[in-house]
Amino acid sequence: xxxxxxxxxxxxxxxxxxxxxxxxxxxFPDVRLTTHEGKKVRFYEDLIENRCxxxxxxxxxxxxxxxxxxxxxxxxxxxxxxxxxxxxxxxSFTLKPEEDSPAALKAYVEERKLGPGxxxxxxxxxxxxxxxxxxxxxxxxxxxxxxRTNHTGMVRYGNEGLSLWAAFPGMQTPxxxxxxxxxxxxxxNAGHTRKG
Amino acid sequence: MHISRFRExxxxxxxxxxxxxxxxxxLNRRDMLKAGLLGGGGYLVLKNGLSQWASGHEAWAxxxxxxGSGSGTGIVSPPTRPFVEALPIMxxxxxxxxxxxxxxxxxxxxxxxxxxxxxxxxxxxxxxxxTFPPALKFETHQKEAFVSMSPDLPPQPIWGFxxxxxxxxxxxxxxxxxxxxxxxxxxxxxQNRGFxxxxxxxxxxxxxxxxxxxxxxxxxxxxxxxxxxxxxNALAGFGSTHASTxxxxxxxxxxxWYHDHRVDxxxxxxxxxxxxxxxxxxxxxxxxxTTGYRLPGVPNASNFFAPIQYDxxxxxxxxxxxxxxxxxxxxxxxxxxxxxxxxxxxxxxxPFFEVEPRRYRFRLLNSGPSxxxxxxxxxxxxxxxxxxxxxxxxxxxLPHPIRVDNVIIAVAQRMDVIIDFRNFAGKTLYLENRMEQxxxxxxxxxxxxxxxxxxxxxxxxxxxxxxxxxxxxPATNPTYYxxxxxxxxPRVSRSFRFERSSGQWMxxxxxxxxxxxxPRFSVQQNSxxxxxxxxxxxxxxxxxxxxxxxxxxMSQSLPLLATDVxxxxxxxxxxxxxxxxFFRFRDFTGRYPFHCHNVVHEDHAMMLRWDIVPAPxxxxxxxx
Numbered sequence: 001x002x003x004x005x006x007x008x009x010x011x012x013x014x015x016x017x018x019x020x021x022x023x024x025x026x027x028f029p030d031v032r033l034t035t036h037e038g039k040k041v042r043f044y045e046d047l048i049e050n051r052c053x054x055x056x057x058x059x060x061x062x063x064x065x066x067x068x069x070x071x072x073x074x075x076x077x078x079x080x081x082x083x084x085x086x087x088x089x090x091x092s093f094t095l096k097p098e099e100d101s102p103a104a105l106k107a108y109v110e111e112r113k114l115g116p117g118x119x120x121x122x123x124x125x126x127x128x129x130x131x132x133x134x135x136x137x138x139x140x141x142x143x144x145x146x147x148r149t150n151h152t153g154m155v156r157y158g159n160e161g162l163s164l165w166a167a168f169p170g171m172q173t174p175x176x177x178x179x180x181x182x183x184x185x186x187x188x189n190a191g192h193t194r195k196g
Numbered sequence: 197m198h199i200s201r202f203r204e205x206x207x208x209x210x211x212x213x214x215x216x217x218x219x220x221x222x223l224n225r226r227d228m229l230k231a232g233l234l235g236g237g238g239y240l241v242l243k244n245g246l247s248q249w250a251s252g253h254e255a256w257a258x259x260x261x262x263x264g265s266g267s268g269t270g271i272v273s274p275p276t277r278p279f280v281e282a283l284p285i286m287x288x289x290x291x292x293x294x295x296x297x298x299x300x301x302x303x304x305x306x307x308x309x310x311x312x313x314x315x316x317x318x319x320x321x322x323x324x325x326x327t328f329p330p331a332l333k334f335e336t337h338q339k340e341a342f343v344s345m346s347p348d349l350p351p352q353p354i355w356g357f358x359x360x361x362x363x364x365x366x367x368x369x370x371x372x373x374x375x376x377x378x379x380x381x382x383x384x385x386x387q388n389r390g391f392x393x394x395x396x397x398x399x400x401x402x403x404x405x406x407x408x409x410x411x412x413x414x415x416x417x418x419x420x421x422x423x424x425x426x427x428x429n430a431l432a433g434f435g436s437t438h439a440s441t442x443x444x445x446x447x448x449x450x451x452x453w454y455h456d457h458r459v460d461x462x463x464x465x466x467x468x469x470x471x472x473x474x475x476x477x478x479x480x481x482x483x484x485x486t487t488g489y490r491l492p493g494v495p496n497a498s499n500f501f502a503p504i505q506y507d508x509x510x511x512x513x514x515x516x517x518x519x520x521x522x523x524x525x526x527x528x529x530x531x532x533x534x535x536x537x538x539x540x541x542x543x544x545x546x547p548f549f550e551v552e553p554r555r556y557r558f559r560l561l562n563s564g565p566s567x568x569x570x571x572x573x574x575x576x577x578x579x580x581x582x583x584x585x586x587x588x589x590x591x592x593x594l595p596h597p598i599r600v601d602n603v604i605i606a607v608a609q610r611m612d613v614i615i616d617f618r619n620f621a622g623k624t625l626y627l628e629n630r631m632e633q634x635x636x637x638x639x640x641x642x643x644x645x646x647x648x649x650x651x652x653x654x655x656x657x658x659x660x661x662x663x664x665x666x667x668x669x670p671a672t673n674p675t676y677y678x679x680x681x682x683x684x685x686p687r688v689s690r691s692f693r694f695e696r697s698s699g700q701w702m703x704x705x706x707x708x709x710x711x712x713x714x715p716r717f718s719v720q721q722n723s724x725x726x727x728x729x730x731x732x733x734x735x736x737x738x739x740x741x742x743x744x745x746x747x748x749x750m751s752q753s754l755p756l757l758a759t760d761v762x763x764x765x766x767x768x769x770x771x772x773x774x775x776x777x778f779f780r781f782r783d784f785t786g787r788y789p790f791h792c793h794n795v796v797h798e799d800h801a802m803m804l805r806w807d808i809v810p811a812p813x814x815x816x817x818x819x820x
Contacts, residue, residue: 014350015521019391027529167800168710
């Protein structure tokens with residue numbers, strides 16, 4: 001049987017899609033979200049496209065990993081100074097959109113005195129769940145994955161325009177976080193096009 | 197803009213409509229696998245009727261051992277025909293008389309475009325043993341190229357040393373130091389074609405290399421720069437325990453490999469192709485079956501830097517290809533580990549290899565990213581598993597050959613084996629991976645039945661022999677090296693708990709930072725230490741790699757295999773396991789990492805930096 005010669009494959013025509021577009025379609029659903037300031041935004045077009053970003057998941061009443069990670073990211077934000085909000089953006093997505101209204105997230109931001117350029121996002125639960133799944137903020141153990149009190153403290157970082165994506169533990173030093181962001185903030189002037 | 201907006205909305209609507217179904221389908225993949233509805237490659241099994249082309253050969257051509265996505269992305273590679281292309285044999289890198297660029301210097305030549313930050317230490321520390329610049333020089337250019345991995349897929353953009361995947365094999369000799377000038381000619385990040393970081397650090401895996409040439413994760417350099425790496429090819433102990441004999445011949449290494457080690461991006465850069473073999477020879481492992489230990493191999497009569505007949509490096513790699521574009525696909529948003537549903541050997545998907553009915557030495561390497569293999573030699577006609585001999589684990593020859601019917605190979609491990617095809621003239625045999633693994637956490641613990649695994653490559657055994665077999669029959673139980681004693685009292689005993697907390701990897705409860713800024717602990721040069729590794733991370737397994745010095749296993753929770761009684765550089769840390777390892781840190785100083793070699797875990801900070809410092813020095817922290 002193993003010596004049978006298989007028939008030739010169908011004359012396959014490969015789709016001409018750029019890698020960046022493949023990544024967008026697979027990982028960045030352009031769902032509508034609401035910021036802690038009540039602004040309506042789209043995940044891809046308004047938050048990710050052509051941007052250098054940090055992404056994590058949290059919820060306002062979290063008693064676990066969120067507080068230390070938020071405090072740590074705040075220190076990293078201060079190290080990056082005015083670049084955050086200018087050419088680097090920080091996004092925290094709620095794991096509990098049903099209890100994290102824009103107002104609740106705004107209160108979280110104000111309580112912790114988080115600076116501009118760091119946006120907290122809520123929206124329809126299944127939209128946030130879709131983003132969480134696509135960006136891999138999941139645990140392969142279904143029971144652990146369902147337990148929101150034990151969610152991941154990992155933070156994605158990357159540069160959409162350059163298709164550079166990686167991650168760091170949210171509890172690593174603020175210096176290392178800032179340095180990681182500089183690794184992906186490669187000059188964008190030669191950025192490739194998404195379509196075609 | 198209007199049109200693209202409209203398209204966005206339409207795709208959004210479709211996405212919304214399918215959303216729950218997608219999630220549901222992902223959850224169901226495992227159930228389907230359990231129910232036998234999914235084959236090893238993520239193909240639906242025959243009864244479900246995939247396309248005739250794919251299904252007709254599914255049973256023996258299947259790819260992955262998991263759900264094909266391993267990541268929840270659910271990607272299934274397009275069908276490819278197995279065993280239609282010959283196994284590539286990598287060329288051997290040739291020395292150069294003059295290096296491109298400026299004359300090499302001991303201090304980093306920053307102004308001349310070098311990315312190195314520390315001077316070469318060996319020439320100052322051991323002036324009678326090493327001469328600068330070394331007489332033997334090489335250069336390599338890391339660059340983009342297009343290669344064919346299957347006739348059924350479009351050309352694949354890769355990053356390769358000298359534009360080749362796998363890279364040229366490097367042949368080295370003990371006692372013959374060399375300098376390799378490593379050029380980063382990769383395209384800028386804006387042209388990375390979807391993944392890969394074009395700043396790089398090349399690690400010579402398992403070698404006794406000074407820190408500044410080791411390929412430390414944070415010693416990366418940028419496109420347009422070069423980095424001179426000094427490989428002493430010196431036996432461990434040359435400057436310490438075995439100074440009078442120029443090192444301990446019992447610690448000679450054989451099969452090493454080199455690969456990118458750029459912090460946070462190693463998995464992408466290795467997946468993209470930055471991997472090659474590095475084989476070291478000496479008076480015993482000569483590459484010639486008429487001399488030394490007489491391991492199978494007939495070298496080129498006039499050129500050491502040429503492939504050796506009957507001594508064949510096999511680089512295993514599992515990959516996923518986008519079903520729409522046919523392009524190599526890397527799951528950028530995966531924390532667990534990436535499984536491919538296509539198996540490459542030396543850069544081709546499921547190649548065949550025409551062999552002669554005699555003994556061969558194969559150097560098996562699992563180049564990752566995350567999968568564990570258990571390789572059997574299968575005679576599919578009779579569905580029997582044929583025995584063979586394992587002669588090395590990682591870079592080290594075992595004290596004696598051991599007759600086995602399979603080898604387990606974790607990421608980065610190497611296993612040299614001798615297969616005797618003498619009695620199989622005219623037959624077709626397969627290397628079959630029977631280790632079941634359905635996600636990046638590690639194998640399930642099941643070995644799938646014979647014939648139901650992944651047929652990784654095919655051997656077509658011919659009927660004539662070009663060079664009559666002059667190698668020693670491993671069944672006669674020849675003796676190779678003797679294991680060095682492990683009776684010396686350790687200066688420090690340290691323990692390391694590998695854990696996972698809130699999705700973050702921890703060692704002894706602490707996070708590792710990706711800037712490599714601080715060592716977690718420091719070891720006194722030329723001292724003995726005992727390290728205990730514990731896996732407390734639940735359902736995860738980790739191939740733990742310690743740079744620079746090898747270890748011997750003093751004890752482990754699970755029964756020790758005969759093939760583990762050796763020196764090793766990768767410890768396969770299984771579920772809830774504790775092991776005690778013996779180390780002797782010699783000769784050089786500087787910073788080194790130790791890390792999980794599931795490169796996806798490694799990139800997510802399952803790594804720490806430790807340093808070797810001159811005596812008197814080093815800490816005695818037992819739980820760093």
